[in-house]
Amino acid sequence: MExxxxxxxxxxxLRHFVLVNETKEKGNITFLMxxxxxxxxxxxxxxxxxxNSxxxxxxxxxxPNNQxxxxxxxxxxxxKKGESIDEIFLNEDSVFNIS
Known part of the structure; x- marks a missing residue:
């Protein structure tokens, strides 16, 4: 998977995203982008x-930058000024988990 x-x-x-986590629950696959x-x-x-969408x-x-x-x-x-960010938790097998 890309x-x-x-x-x-x-x-x-914004339009460019990275897939950082994949979870499977009850047969459904969900991705965190x-x-x-x-x-x-x-x-x-x-x-x-x-x-498929x-x-x-x-x-x-x-x-182009404006797109x-x-x-x-x-x-x-x-x-959103002044609001705190939600934490993002990565699976241990995520390619973006560097800890």
Whole structure:
């Protein structure tokens, strides 16, 4: 499975994400995706959503800056000022677990 993904639509203003965790619960596979620009922007998605929805492209697609980081990101950050980040926990077998 590819670790690097590009969203077809901005998520909180950002489009490039890294798959950092994969969990399996009751036969369902869930992925934790984190923005490469801002770790505060992370989402959970299912295998079906990631692979078959048409909302994601494997790998990072070169995009103009105004499409890669949109005004929505600035708006999101101004709303979140002063709030703390949720912690992200990685599985021991994650390629991003460096501890």
């Amino acid at each position: 670790n690097f993904w590009t969203s077809t639509k901005p998520i909180n203003g 984190v923005s490469v620009v801002d770790s505060e922007i992370n989402i959970r998605t299912t295998y079906e959503e990631l692979i 048409g909302n994601w492209h494997e790998g990072w697609i070169n995009l 890669s980081i949109t005004q929505e990101y600035d708006d999101y950050k101004s709303l």
